Amino acid sequence: EAQVTQNPRYLITVTGKKLTVTCSQNMNHEYMSWYRQDPGLGLRQIYYSMNVEVTDKGDVPEGYKVSRKEKRNFPLILESPSPNQTSLYFCASSPFWGHGTQYFGPGTRLLVL
Amino acid sequence: LAKTTQPISMDSYEGQEVNITCSHNNIATNDYITWYQQFPSQGPRFIIQGYKTKVTNEVASLFIPADRKSSTLSLPRVSLSDTAVYYCLVGGDNAGNMLTFGGGTRLMVKP
Numbered sequence: 001e002a003q004v005t006q007n008p009r010y011l012i013t014v015t016g017k018k019l020t021v022t023c024s025q026n027m028n029h030e031y032m033s034w035y036r037q038d039p040g041l042g043l044r045q046i047y048y049s050m051n052v053e054v055t056d057k058g059d060v061p062e063g064y065k066v067s068r069k070e071k072r073n074f075p076l077i078l079e080s081p082s083p084n085q086t087s088l089y090f091c092a093s094s095p096f097w098g099h100g101t102q103y104f105g106p107g108t109r110l111l112v113l
Numbered sequence: 114l115a116k117t118t119q120p121i122s123m124d125s126y127e128g129q130e131v132n133i134t135c136s137h138n139n140i141a142t143n144d145y146i147t148w149y150q151q152f153p154s155q156g157p158r159f160i161i162q163g164y165k166t167k168v169t170n171e172v173a174s175l176f177i178p179a180d181r182k183s184s185t186l187s188l189p190r191v192s193l194s195d196t197a198v199y200y201c202l203v204g205g206d207n208a209g210n211m212l213t214f215g216g217g218t219r220l221m222v223k224p
Binding site: 004035041042043044045088092097101103104105107109 | 149157158159204214217
């Protein structure tokens with residue numbers, strides 16, 4: 001089944017404790033993105049990647065890192081999480097940029113205490 | 114960077130046609146317009162996409178005027194299960210072009 005998977009689905013952590021949210025897609029898509037979703041703010045893009053080893057900042061990249069060492073994986077790294085990073089995070093992949101359908105993962109709900 | 118504006122919320126009744134308009138005044142020549150649907154605690158799901166004029170699929174229609182500064186998603190005969198948030202997304206295929214979601218429109222379908 002074609003899908004985007006994220007892990008973990010739920011995570012509670014404390015300020016300053018490094019964490020990684022994994023994202024994997026099995027559709028051989030070139031493009032992948034991370035979004036965060038907060039009440040009243042809709043979906044905001046954090047980082048995106050156009051290919052292996054090619055990543056760029058989205059609208060809200062501060063406090064996040066990403067890597068794209070393999071085509072299928074696009075982990076999101078929070079080196080020193082803070083409470084304002086409490087949010088619902090979505091990973092997405094697409095075969096084309098802009099005019100391609102984005103396939104979203106199920107989401108990761110993060111709470112930073 | 115193309116910014117989009119949508120109504121925050123809309124109400125409708127079962128069986129009615131719903132039209133949601135998205136404004137994107139600075140859309141670029143190579144930008145496409147895509148609409149997504151999102152249910153609570155789920156990832157957005159693709160509904161329809163277009164570049165100009167009208168596009169129709171089994172779920173919805175998308176109307177885009179000649180100047181492409183706005184677009185209208187049309188949902189025919191909505192049901193309770195169409196209650197969701199609908200996002201308008203504008204983006205192109207140039208390398209390095211970020212994708213920007215609008216604020217979303219919360220559609221409530223009533224019996």
